[in-house]
Amino acid sequence: MSRRPLVRGAVRHQRGVALIVVMWLLVLLAAIVGLFALNSHAEAVQASAVRQRTELDHAAEAGIEAVAARLLAVDARRRPVPDGRESTFDFGNGITVTVAVTDESGKVDLNVADVLLLQRLFEATGVASQEATRLAGAIVDWRDADGLVSAAGGGEERDYRSAGLPYGPANRPFAQVSDVQRVLGMRHALYRRVRPYLTVYTGLAQPNLAFADRPVLVALGLAPPVIEQILAARALVQPGLPPPALPGGIVLAASGTGTYSVSSRAARADGPRAELEATVRVGAGGFLGQVYTPLVWRYGQQD
Incomplete structure (x- = not known):
């Protein structure tokens, strides 16, 4: 029998195996190329997201810078009214920045407010009288150096252990x-409700009526008609215009220097956004001549 057909068969078999191997190699190469393309696309998407987030963060920071600079402006028409009203400006590149500034002097200082003021503030935010009294006493016990329970019924070491x-x-x-969350009896929901009216930066035993919100005005014991008069007059205040006259010598105007809470929100029309909450001291005392000194700096986080 001739060996030529056997040789031909073996050659065909080898060619078939080689073809299969080549096909599998092509499939493998295609998979590697596809995986590389997928990874490249994912990295490009991630890089774009990081770039957009960085732009939004910088835009939110620019809102803080702009407010601090305008608060010190010589021209009173450029100074914002620090009562929480919002102002918006175009940052460029499709980004809009919305900023609101609040004078800290209108808040209740946790370190110097007396029990009665704290109690009334809690009551003004919907807390029952007995709980409000206990919480106010616990705040005073937290900050004082003695081990005696407040007459209002607060909390010392043994009460925390119990x-x-x-x-x-x-x-x-x-x-x-945010430290007030650790005070005995403080509930998180209540903290979130009362937090906008609290500060630790003013050293004022009595908040500034010109910038106090309604719960603080109620806590100060003002009559409802007086509260409504103050709030109505504040709504009429405009940058650069003489402030409305109020009884008792209350002046509804910002001095420029002072401590402020600033909320800055940067957003694109297509949805992405960045939020920055800051408390800053504006004016004299800035490090190396800075316009402001940051006291709290928080990106989109709730304490």
């Missing part, structure tokens, strides 16, 4: 508003 808490009162002033 409540199963692994800590006691700090017996020193509050370093930041």
